[in-house]
Amino acid sequence: MSNDNSCLISKLSHYVDLDVQSRDSLARLEAEEEDYDRACEIYGADMEGQFLYVVKHGWLYSYIDLPDGRRQIVKIHHPGDIIGFQDIAYHQTTTAVRAAEACVLCPFPKKGLTTVFSDCPQLAALLFAVALRDHTVLVDTIRAIGRMSAMEKIAHMLLDLQARLRITNTSMTDTMRLPLNQSEIGDFVGLTNVYVSRTLMRMEEMGLISRDGINVTIKRENDLARMADFTDRYRKLDTSWFPDSES
Amino acid sequence: MSNDNSCLISKLSHYVDLDVQSRDSLARLEAEEEDYDRACEIYGADMEGQFLYVVKHGWLYSYIDLPDGRRQIVKIHHPGDIIGFQDIAYHQTTTAVRAAEACVLCPFPKKGLTTVFSDCPQLAALLFAVALRDHTVLVDTIRAIGRMSAMEKIAHMLLDLQARLRITNTSMTDTMRLPLNQSEIGDFVGLTNVYVSRTLMRMEEMGLISRDGINVTIKRENDLARMADFTDRYRKLDTSWFPDSES
DNA sequence: CGCCTTCTTGAATATTATCAAAGAACGTGG
DNA sequence: CCACGTTCTTTGATAATATTCAAGAAGGCG
Numbered sequence: 001m002s003n004d005n006s007c008l009i010s011k012l013s014h015y016v017d018l019d020v021q022s023r024d025s026l027a028r029l030e031a032e033e034e035d036y037d038r039a040c041e042i043y044g045a046d047m048e049g050q051f052l053y054v055v056k057h058g059w060l061y062s063y064i065d066l067p068d069g070r071r072q073i074v075k076i077h078h079p080g081d082i083i084g085f086q087d088i089a090y091h092q093t094t095t096a097v098r099a100a101e102a103c104v105l106c107p108f109p110k111k112g113l114t115t116v117f118s119d120c121p122q123l124a125a126l127l128f129a130v131a132l133r134d135h136t137v138l139v140d141t142i143r144a145i146g147r148m149s150a151m152e153k154i155a156h157m158l159l160d161l162q163a164r165l166r167i168t169n170t171s172m173t174d175t176m177r178l179p180l181n182q183s184e185i186g187d188f189v190g191l192t193n194v195y196v197s198r199t200l201m202r203m204e205e206m207g208l209i210s211r212d213g214i215n216v217t218i219k220r221e222n223d224l225a226r227m228a229d230f231t232d233r234y235r236k237l238d239t240s241w242f243p244d245s246e247s
Numbered sequence: 248m249s250n251d252n253s254c255l256i257s258k259l260s261h262y263v264d265l266d267v268q269s270r271d272s273l274a275r276l277e278a279e280e281e282d283y284d285r286a287c288e289i290y291g292a293d294m295e296g297q298f299l300y301v302v303k304h305g306w307l308y309s310y311i312d313l314p315d316g317r318r319q320i321v322k323i324h325h326p327g328d329i330i331g332f333q334d335i336a337y338h339q340t341t342t343a344v345r346a347a348e349a350c351v352l353c354p355f356p357k358k359g360l361t362t363v364f365s366d367c368p369q370l371a372a373l374l375f376a377v378a379l380r381d382h383t384v385l386v387d388t389i390r391a392i393g394r395m396s397a398m399e400k401i402a403h404m405l406l407d408l409q410a411r412l413r414i415t416n417t418s419m420t421d422t423m424r425l426p427l428n429q430s431e432i433g434d435f436v437g438l439t440n441v442y443v444s445r446t447l448m449r450m451e452e453m454g455l456i457s458r459d460g461i462n463v464t465i466k467r468e469n470d471l472a473r474m475a476d477f478t479d480r481y482r483k484l485d486t487s488w489f490p491d492s493e494s
Numbered sequence: 495c496g497c498c499t500t501c502t503t504g505a506a507t508a509t510t511a512t513c514a515a516a517g518a519a520c521g522t523g524g
Numbered sequence: 525c526c527a528c529g530t531t532c533t534t535t536g537a538t539a540a541t542a543t544t545c546a547a548g549a550a551g552g553c554g
Contacts (some may be wrong), residue, residue, distance in 0.1 A: 087379075089375075089377075089485055094480075095386065114488055131375075131379065132378065134382070136336075141389060142388060142389055145437070146436070181531085182532075190394060191510075197535085198510095201534075233337075241335065241357070241364075428499085429500075429501070438542075442543070444501060444502055445542095460552095
């Protein structure tokens with residue numbers, strides 16, 4: 001089983017050197033592959049969720065609808081992410097997941113994690129730490145949505161996405177592909193698509209960013225970081241409390 | 248060591264019957280006690296956080312400031328909660344914590360968790376599950392803050408607090424003590440203190456709630472739940488994947 | 495009783511949403 | 525490779541929601 005090209009493994013390896021057993025356990029999760037079209041709903045909310053998914057290609061997002069049609073996007077999933085991990089403490093899914101573009105997923109049963117937890121304490125600790133990291137990221141998002149202006153919210157979102165992509169792609173430039181339309185951006189930061197458009201225009205006029213089709217360039221990262229009071233939560237984790245890994 | 252009166256143990260026992268070893272491990276975390284005054288800052292953000300705290304009495308909250316003084320309250324802590332748990336994956340604290348009223352805390356060093364993780368797999372799994380539960384609660388909060396009107400946000404907050412208090416206090420009435428001023432409520436749901444006041448008045452006129460000093464009565468819970476599309480995330484967790492606990 | 499904090503209320507303002515329509519981009523099939 | 529339909533983005537005008545500033549009322553505490 002070759003696991004050299006697994007984004008999941010390379011993403012997790014950013015934090016600790018995984019032992020062979022851990023790498024094998026992870027590779028097993030990526031045994032199956034499935035293709036999904038853009039805008040396809042992978043699963044809905046409040047479903048019996050027996051499956052998790054490793055993202056192989058493409059972006060997706062988790063969201064929750066309100067009864068009247070309003071929608072909140074909660075997390076954007078990139079290659080190497082595990083979708084559904086947050087829901088393992090519940091019998092049913094708490095969010096729905098949709099493909100932001102055509103993508104490839106590796107589904108695996110919820111039970112597949114049991115062996116990880118029992119056989120690979122180091123990996124279990126890492127997955128735990130990543131879950132806590134995602135919690136902190138969510139806290140930063142709450143702060144942005146609850147207390148920031150439209151432009152600050154969008155600045156925060158762009159910097160957050162960039163920081164995440166930098167984990168696996170260390171040679172990243174200041175330009176990234178952003179396969180989300182403005183309604184989706186709005187649903188993520190709590191604005192309407194119209195106001196997202198106006199705000200992006202304004203940011204472009206101010207020279208903070210530039211856009212070219214699906215690509216966004218962050219031109220004045222420091223200024224954006226200052227206005228969003230941004231902290232990179234992805235780069236480093238405290239792994240000192242992990243079991244038996246001195247690496 | 249008697250652990251009959253520990254709110255931490257009774258709160259966690261709501262989900263699984265803890266074995267003796269787990270109960271002892273938890274009791275050890277509550278060995279020390281410290282008193283704090285109202286409005287006292289327990290710790291700040293970005294501090295070296297070697298200590299966690301079990302709440303023994305009183306309410307507190309975690310928050311983050313923005314550089315210009317705006318503030319977002321992220322979580323309200325009740326007796327039986329563990330403060331600082333979310334930060335163990337980082338070297339520094341990611342939020343600050345303040346006492347909403349006079350309170351009693353049991354501080355213990357971050358390392359105190361290591362023995363829990365290594366000696367009590369069942370308890371480790373439960374703490375993990377509770378962390379995931381809190382993640383889901385945060386997702387619901389994001390949805391409320393990002394996509395709901397002022398009244399819906401406040402409805403959501405009240406129902407969330409009530410659901411949490413019901414875990415330990417099963418005989419709870421529809422009235423609860425709410426030791427938060429309107430600025431704090433506003434900082435929690437993303438509104439100004441002024442608009443919180445207006446909205447609470449309106450909710451009272453509509454007969455949704457009533458207030459008497461520090462106490463709030465939820466008079467039309469079903470209507471509030473419908474407007475906030477509320478789901479109780481506290482009552483039940485999926486514990487089937489826990490190690491060796493058939494209880 | 496008096497001080498301090500919190501809550502309420504009013505008026506003016508700012509920000510964002512809504513509605514509507516036109517323009518741009520994009521993919522598909524001929 | 526072009527025409528067409530569709531989706532996405534931009535722009536304008538108007539409306540709703542929440543904020544800000546300010547001042548007075550209520551309540552708790554020494």
